[in-house]
Amino acid sequence: MLEVWFTEQQTASVRLGLRVDAILAKQKTPYQELVVADTTAYGRMLVLDGAVQTTTVDEFVYHEMLTHVPLMVHPNPRQVAIVGGGDGGAVREVLKHGSVDAVHLVEIDQRVVEAARCYFPALSESLSHPKAHLHFTDGLQWVREARNFDVVMIDSTDPIGPAIGLFQPEFYQSVAQALGPEGVMVAQSESPFLQPAVIQTVVRGMRTAFPVVRLYLAAVPTYPSGLWSFTLGSKGPLPGPLDPRRVVTPTRYWTPAVHTAAFVLPRFVEDLLV
Numbered sequence: 664m665l666e667v668w669f670t671e672q673q674t675a676s677v678r679l680g681l682r683v684d685a686i687l688a689k690q691k692t693p694y695q696e697l698v699v700a701d702t703t704a705y706g707r708m709l710v711l712d713g714a715v716q717t718t719t720v721d722e723f724v725y726h727e728m729l730t731h732v733p734l735m736v737h738p739n740p741r742q743v744a745i746v747g748g749g750d751g752g753a754v755r756e757v758l759k760h761g762s763v764d765a766v767h768l769v770e771i772d773q774r775v776v777e778a779a780r781c782y783f784p785a786l787s788e789s790l791s792h793p794k795a796h797l798h799f800t801d802g803l804q805w806v807r808e809a810r811n812f813d814v815v816m817i818d819s820t821d822p823i824g825p826a827i828g829l830f831q832p833e834f835y836q837s838v839a840q841a842l843g844p845e846g847v848m849v850a851q852s853e854s855p856f857l858q859p860a861v862i863q864t865v866v867r868g869m870r871t872a873f874p875v876v877r878l879y880l881a882a883v884p885t886y887p888s889g890l891w892s893f894t895l896g897s898k899g900p901l902p903g904p905l906d907p908r909r910v911v912t913p914t915r916y917w918t919p920a921v922h923t924a925a926f927v928l929p930r931f932v933e934d935l936l937v
């Protein structure tokens with residue numbers, strides 16, 4: 664029997680292999696190579712420049728932990744911006760918070776949104792919500808002009824190509840300027856096993872712009888090593904005990920207990936942050 668396998672070269676010496684049932688789309692956009700395929704184990708998958716971005720089986724972990732953690736740390740999030748995130752999964756989660764008046768998605772590559780609308784309706788439906796505003800431009804420039812946001816989320820690709828600037832201290836300083844006095848930001852910051860230097864770059868960069876910087880973890884099986892990190896920067900609010908009156912439903916990974924536990928770091932990860 665013919666078997667087709669997708670291989671992601673995650674580092675020079677680590678690969679992920681997923682059995683593929685069908686390839687649905689493959690195109691070069693002005694920014695990257697985009698592939699949509701159905702996998703046997705993880706459902707439908709979006710791949711950009713050879714790197715898995717999202718799969719229908721494990722996307723909930725990443726999207727819930729990217730969004731609900733900073734939204735719960737902020738006392739009353741109303742204005743939210745997401746840089747990247749063209750699949751729509753982060754917008755879907757943000758809209759579960761009744762306090763949010765508007766969520767701005769700043770995606771450099773319109774083709775990602777078009778592919779999401781075509782192949783990932785459960786993620787991209789949110790992009791048609793009246794509170795969702797789409798901007799097809801470079802997040803680096805857009806954030807420089809933005810002001811008075813409560814939460815800014817960086818839902819980017821890896822630090823290569825158009826995303827390089829999103830991992831630099833100057834960008835975190837622009838994000839801090841774009842936030843109000845109690846503003847909170849979060850950035851996906853890769854794997855402590857396979858990209859420890861990225862975590863250090865993000866944490867050190869954010870420390871130049873925010874008085875409070877904390878790392879937290881979640882298990883995302885299709886991302887390199889499966890153990891994924893997020894870095895939260897805050898101008899004031901601390902990730903402490905949650906107000907029990909603030910709930911978010913429905914969720915499949917995030918709970919108040921998971922939220923608190925995610926900030927408890929194994930020793931080898933703590934050691935990266937000194």
Ligand code: SAM
Binds near residue numbers: 715803821829
């Ligand atoms: N969940 C995914 C992950 O962590 O691997 C990220 C998903 S999302 C599809 C990443 C998006 O960031 C891509 O669609 C890419 O086009 C976008 N992106 C990369 N650099 C960007 C930039 N400078 N401004 C705005 N969007 C950018």
